[in-house]
Amino acid sequence: MSLIPNRSRAAALAAGLLGTVLALTACGSGDDATESDVETHTVQADNGAVEVPVDPQRVVTIGNTTLPFIDMGGEPVAVTEVSESERALIPEAQQAVYEGAAVLASSADQVDMEELASLEPDLILAQFPASEFEPLQEQLETIAPTVFWGLDVEWKALADGLGEAGAVSDALDEQKAAFDERIAGMQATYAEVIAGTSFVNVDRWASSDAGTFSISDFGCVEIAQGDLGMDFPQAAEGEDPLGWTSLPFEQIAGLSEYDVITYPVDAEGNPTEAFAPVVETNTWQALPAVGSGHALGLFCPGNNSYGSVLQYLDSLEAALATLPTE
Amino acid sequence: MAALALRHDGPDTAAVSGPRRRALGLTAALVLLLVLVVLSVMIGSTTIAPTVVWDALVHPAADIDQFAIRDYRLPRTAVGLVVGMALGVAGALIQAVTRNPLADPGIFGVHAGASFAVTVAVGVFGVSGVAGYMWFAFAGALAVTLLVLALGSTRRGRSPVVMVLAGVCVGAVLGGARDGLQLTDPDAFDAMRSWVAGSLVGRPLDVVWPVLPLFAIALVLAFAVTGPLNAMALGDDLAKSHGVRLVRTRVLAVAALTLLAGGATAIAGPIGFVGLMVPHVARWLVGPDQRWIFAYSVLLAPSLLLAADILGRIVMRPSEIPVGIVTAFVGAPVLLALVRRKKASGL
Structure with a gap:
């Protein structure tokens, strides 16, 4: 006799299936190159040491990383929504970059993981409350290397981290x-x-x-x-x-x-x-x-x-x- | 009507007194209100000398402290007076119409209608500021009350019980719709947060003037139906035998309370307990005669609101607590104590 209630078992089953789908989707990236073909380096962030591509091509920004990354010349393929009032304050060229990205959701906790996985990102840059990251961490890291910072990180440290992980250090310097x-x-x-x-x-x-x-x-x-x-x-x-x-x-x-x-x-x-x-x-x-x-x-x-x-x-x-x- | 009312005075009414003592009590309530008006002008989140307050009123000059008196404390006190009176009389009306001593102006969906309309104004039409969305609040309160009246109509006329049920139902539906809209548009929720809490801060006299004529009409209507409401407290059949036109009385009473509660809510946001507690206390003091209950409510409700507002200004200096939160904190236990009294006032 199982000690797990039916609802818990159903939830566990659903989580397992979702994890499998995400893993399969991530593994099924169209690129023929294997992981070993991609040159990587290690960056430090609030979620520890993360192995990221040296030259990421499909970056997704979640939370407060979007505008700083774009400001450094980065071009994310997908972002979480930035309010209209905030967007109105950035230069037109940066607004165009933002508009060229797919908008995933209004906030990190609303991101559809299947949609995110379908974009085949090779790097996820995220800053939002640490309490919200914890339940999403495993799913995000299954999809792509995820570099995360909580809200208490100072802005210059965040910029340094984004520059290093997002390969936009030259512009940052x-x-x-x-x-x-x-x-x-x-x-x-x-x-x-x-x-x-x-x-x-x-x-x-x-x-x-x-x-x-x-x-x-x-x-x-x-x-x-x-x-x-x-x-x-x-x-x-x-x-x-x-x-x-x-x-x-x-x-x-x-x-x-x-x-x-x-x-x-x-x-x-x-x-x-x-x-x-x-x-x-x-x-x-x-x-x-x-x-x-x-x-x-x-x-x-x-x-x-x-x-x-x-x-x-x-x-x-x-x-x-x-x-x-x- | 006085005879009818006196006959209803019974052991469930705690402090019924004679006309002279009631008049004395009314005078005391007036003095209390005047004292609180003075305190409301004198006390704020900053300390301003009484001489400056006096000069601001008698010898106005372009002085920075005098501006604080004339531009903030005086309008705020005036708004408190008007809103308090409106809520008090609206509460007395709703309790008389529904024959429920614990009824509140919000029971007909007035607060829910006003809140929903303000959410739509802010979230859909981008309206900002109290002066902008107060008319939406007023229209929402009126529309919902009319809806409740229509839903509460039965073949035998308008039953208070059916109207209350309709009010509760409509309020629940609109409350859900309002919450849904606010979840989809957090910015709108932020913008109307202080209005939802119920506050007298930042309401210039400009938002009061347009509502005053409506309040005046509503007060006349309210006092005009006190006699018939006294008779209706004895039961519909007895009231009819005394020539009271039930439907007309209820329609006039509901119209008056909607204007009063809708206007007050539009200006200050939903403020609870004032309309519930003050008529209850007034009934405990003077018995079931609606004429005295209404007269006492006109004076005691603004007193309560001003006292709560003064308290809200000083307990968290230099910041303030919205008056709606203070009335809820203070009003809830006071009301609980009142209703648990052995001789709680009934209708």
């Missing part, structure tokens, strides 16, 4: 050189402003409650703070990020204590749609920093790839140039 040069240049040019100015970064998102905003310490402001050394308020060690706390509009008055306020704008320099209600308040207009032109609108197309961060630095440098250097 150029971006890193441009980034380092820009940071050094800004630190030299605006040394006095950076050292003697108290900044505060405020934000508001489409999901923010009506009548609220946040003092945000994540996103592009991390570049200004961490790489340039600008003085922004940040959460105490071990505490939740400041940006998670919604503040009612009456607390806009509290921004008076800072020398310079930074806030989000779109590519044209207008306050983002979500942030516009803050700018329209009498309280905002009465802030000393706003009256003296020390409220700086900054364009942040993303903070998880060098290309988008460089665009942010363009915007920040142009804004800093408007401040007095004393």
